[in-house]
Amino acid sequence: MDLKQYKSSLKTLSYIILLTAINYFIPFLSMAVMVFWPVPIVYLVQKEESSRVIGIIVIAALINGFLFGIVMGLMTIIGFGLVGFVIGNVIKEDFSPLKTLIITIITVIISQALIFYVASGILNLDYQTLLKQTVKGLSGEFDQQSVEQLVMSQLGLIKMIFPALLTISASITGILNYYVSAWYLRRRGLNLKLYKPISSWYFYRWLVTPAIIISLLLSPNPIFINLNILMFFLAFLQGFAVLMYYFSAKNSSFLLKSFMIFLIFIFPPVPIILIILGLLDMWFNFRKQTK
Template sequence: MTGTLIQPAIIKDVLSGILLCILIISVMYVMPLIGIFAWMFLPLPVLFYRLKTGRNGSGIIMVASLAVLIVFTNNVAFNTLYFGSLLMTGFFLGEFIEKHLSIEKIMLYTSFAVLGTCIVVLLIYSLTQAQGIEQLISNYVSRYQVLSTQLFSESAQLYPEIKVDQQMLEKASSLFVVIFPGIFINSYLTMVWLNILLIKKLLLKKGILIKSIENLNQWKAPDYLVFGVIALSVLIFLPVDVLKLLSVNCLIILMFVYFFQGIAVVSFFFQKKNAPFALKFFLYILIAIQPLFMFLVIGFGLFDTWINFRKLDTAT
């Protein structure tokens, strides 16, 4: 009797998850402007139903959504890998949240699990295409560099009153490609963090409390990361191009880690002072769109290592 009641419920959940994933993917294809933000929510249906229905249900959602995407786009390449990595993010997040790991381990293990899976898929794909994985990636990077150059050029044409030197555009495009790995990793970590926050809210509404993702406004980066910031800041000035490239991107990632810590500091004081929603919303938007405030938040996160603004170790 129980089995007959559970089975239709699981089928309904799986179908709902597939429809939600296809809807988000469709928005990303049909409305690119909204799609810039929609991609951040693609892991959420898989994550939610992974925690609700288990591995099998969420696995079906993931595979079925990808299958629909491949059928309709007739494309089995980087786009499929891109969407697949987002769907896998939701799956692995659910795996590690369910294990009640710390927030650092949840994010780190999810990132490495998705990266590892993508590398394996790329290797298999490169073998079927008789191309090396290095060639596939270099072709993709070359296309991206051309697109970024076109984007800068089109922006200059849209605003002819702003006289921009073509050489400057090429330099800006090259710089953007150089720092792209750091920016990409930071955007991915932001997406993971956002989905953790959203699933936390959804679970709270259902009366489910997961200790490992509670009290995120008390999160603090490991103290030893400060030495990484100092070391990377020195390595940037060494006359070795490969070392500079790695150092710049690693420093961008570390600064973003301290941005998370700074946001935790800001959130902590909002909660402590019981700040109204309108004020919090306004300030968060300001932080998101104004670089000066963003750097200020990074500063809060970095100096929190020494100053301990929230007095976390004296809270007991």
């Protein structure tokens, strides 16, 4: 058997297992791993037939399941395996950059929803039991009834806005998956058209602004609460695009950009400022005024 013809497949398999090990043993790097996980599969799709790619994903799932548990095996197939396979084939079929990005985001949303619901079933999570354990653990310091009411209200809120939270999480992951995969393929010599940089992103003001107003007026309805969160997320993305535009215009260092992104996650006022900036930019187009 000539192993040379399996070189790319074996490399992909080793990269997948390595990334899974990093995710398993170094949890604080999980977010970074989620971004890079699909990339080896995306690249393999460009070089091999779909049947071989699927075979590698299945083998990786079996190995990950054996080494790191059934959930990791599951994530290999319906998680980054699915995402990488779809991104790779969409690129291979020469879809437009925008269509590729949209399909990537939709795929990640479906993937994360599948992981959540299937993993919940496999692990047999009993949220009522978890609630009782949480209340019991806190009842020594606080009034048990008050703690239970607080926890129940928080769980109810999370359950209500879960669709929006899932969509936002998957959208961010999908955007990063797309750009990182495209960057890697271009580094490997693939002549790939890339969708415009985030610093050039705009969203339709006549869609976002009225949707925010309507959803605020009808906010008691869970559907409109989720819509409101999603529209504010789009405003946040546009505000972030403005921020990246000014950093790029001033040739700011990668370190400074990374620091600002870090601030977004740890300093709550920053996302609020970016939402306001995004809404204003939709109407006043700050980036056009500086050109």
